[in-house]
Amino acid sequence: MKKPILEHPYYIRIGTEYYKIVNIPLFSGDSLKTIKKWKKSEIITDEGKDAINSIKKFDGFCFIPSHTNYRKEIKGFYNQYEEIDIVPKEGDFTETLKFLTHIYGEQMEIGLDYITLLWRHPTQILPILCLVSDERHTGKTTFLNWLKLIFQGNMTINKNEDFRSRFNADWASKSIVAVDEVLLDKKEDSERIKNLSTAVSYKTESKGVDKVESFFIGKFILCSNNETNFIQVDEKEIRYWVIKVHTLPQVYGDPKYLDKLRLELPHFIDHLNKRKISSPNK
Numbered sequence: 001m002k003k004p005i006l007e008h009p010y011y012i013r014i015g016t017e018y019y020k021i022v023n024i025p026l027f028s029g030d031s032l033k034t035i036k037k038w039k040k041s042e043i044i045t046d047e048g049k050d051a052i053n054s055i056k057k058f059d060g061f062c063f064i065p066s067h068t069n070y071r072k073e074i075k076g077f078y079n080q081y082e083e084i085d086i087v088p089k090e091g092d093f094t095e096t097l098k099f100l101t102h103i104y105g106e107q108m109e110i111g112l113d114y115i116t117l118l119w120r121h122p123t124q125i126l127p128i129l130c131l132v133s134d135e136r137h138t139g140k141t142t143f144l145n146w147l148k149l150i151f152q153g154n155m156t157i158n159k160n161e162d163f164r165s166r167f168n169a170d171w172a173s174k175s176i177v178a179v180d181e182v183l184l185d186k187k188e189d190s191e192r193i194k195n196l197s198t199a200v201s202y203k204t205e206s207k208g209v210d211k212v213e214s215f216f217i218g219k220f221i222l223c224s225n226n227e228t229n230f231i232q233v234d235e236k237e238i239r240y241w242v243i244k245v246h247t248l249p250q251v252y253g254d255p256k257y258l259d260k261l262r263l264e265l266p267h268f269i270d271h272l273n274k275r276k277i278s279s280p281n282k
Contacts, residue, residue, distance in 0.1 A: 008054040011043055014078055015060055018043060033082060033153055063215050065122040065154070065175060068273065080173065082153035091267035095260050102248050103131065103143050113279040118151070118219060119272045122175050124281075127241040128197050128220045132227045139248040140223040144178045146261050147221070150269070151176055160184060173214065178221040182230050190232040193220055197239050 012019050012035070020038040043051060062077035070083045104111030117124050131140045148155050155176035160183055171177050184190065199216050224230035233240055250257050 008047075008051060008056070011038065011047075011051070011055045012078060013055050013057045015058075018055070063173065065217055067119050067122065067151075081175075084150070084152055084154075086150065086265055086269050088270035088273055089266040090270055091264070093264040093267040093271065096264045096268045099139065099142075099146070099248075099250075099261060102139060103245060104243065107243065109278050112275065113277050116272050116275060116277055118176065119269070122154075123217050125198055126219050128193060128222065128239055130222045130224070130230070130240055130242040131245050132224050132230060132242060133245045134225055134227050135245075135247045137247050137249070138245040139250075140245055141180055142248075142258060142261075144180060144221065144223060145258055147176060147178070149258075149262055149265060172216065172218070174218055176221060177218040178223070180223050182222040182224045183226060184222075184231045185229055187232055193222075193231070194237070194239055196220070 010021050012021065018038050018040050019035040020043075021033065021035050024032045024034060040052070043055075058073065058078040059076045060078070061080050062074055063080050064071070064074055065081045067084050070079075070081075072079050072083065100111055100115075101108050114126060114129065117126060131138075131143065133140065144157050148157060154174055155178065156171045156174045157178045157180055158171060159181065160179065184193070196216065196218060197220055222230065227244065231240075233242075254260075
């Protein structure tokens with residue numbers, strides 16, 4: 001009796017092309033999971049000829065965002081949206097609630113709705129969240145890093161020049177596009193963000209590769225030390241949600257503050273899965 005062929009954990013075939021699943025080390029100590037084209041001949045050289053038979057085959061790529069019912073393979077296609085590895089678990093998340101109360105202030109309930117929608121309904125259109133303050137140590141960057149811990153490879157934190165570049169493949173497929181220390185004071189910057197905030201598709205462009213129209217679900221979060229001129233906003237514009245954030249002593253008083261929030265993530269995610277959204281969908 002023949003032994004069943006096990007699927008190879010590192011290689012996949014999409015259509016007629018071979019890819020290797022790799023984890024790129026980051027300076028933070030974490031890693032970024034991605035797939036890179038790999039030659040069939042090199043796979044045979046490294047793994048042996050029999051390894052080809054164990055490589056999972058897909059008809060093509062698809063992009064189906066989900067955090068609560070994730071599937072990597074959908075009708076023979078490979079889902080490019082990344083799986084979240086946080087396992088929800090009942091427990092205490094007091095420090096997280098304190099931190100979010102600091103960020104959102106009196107709009108805390110709406111803030112929780114915002115994060116709940118990001119988690120449970122990643123394709124829903126949401127306002128452009130802007131955290132601004134001319135004070136220091138407010139927790140704005142900590143908030144972005146905390147969201148990155150939740151959404152992992154489905155979120156990117158950019159600088160102004162990253163957003164302005166015409167090569168957008170590194171962020172156009174993300175669920176959250178954050179811009180830290182933002183100063184997008186040109187009219188075209190504002191128009192671009194406004195249009196993308198309500199767009200359902202977008203043309204992705206990489207160096208040396210033709211533009212490809214793809215599904216766009218990005219939610220923009222802007223953080224800035226410039227309270228009044230970080231971006232041009234028309235008087236009647238309703239797509240921006242601007243919050244002034246004040247100093248949070250814990251951010252610079254405790255170098256392991258983000259680690260404390262990290263420990264509570266399974267408990268907070270469990271809460272997001274269960275809580276009732278209070279804001280009307282309109």
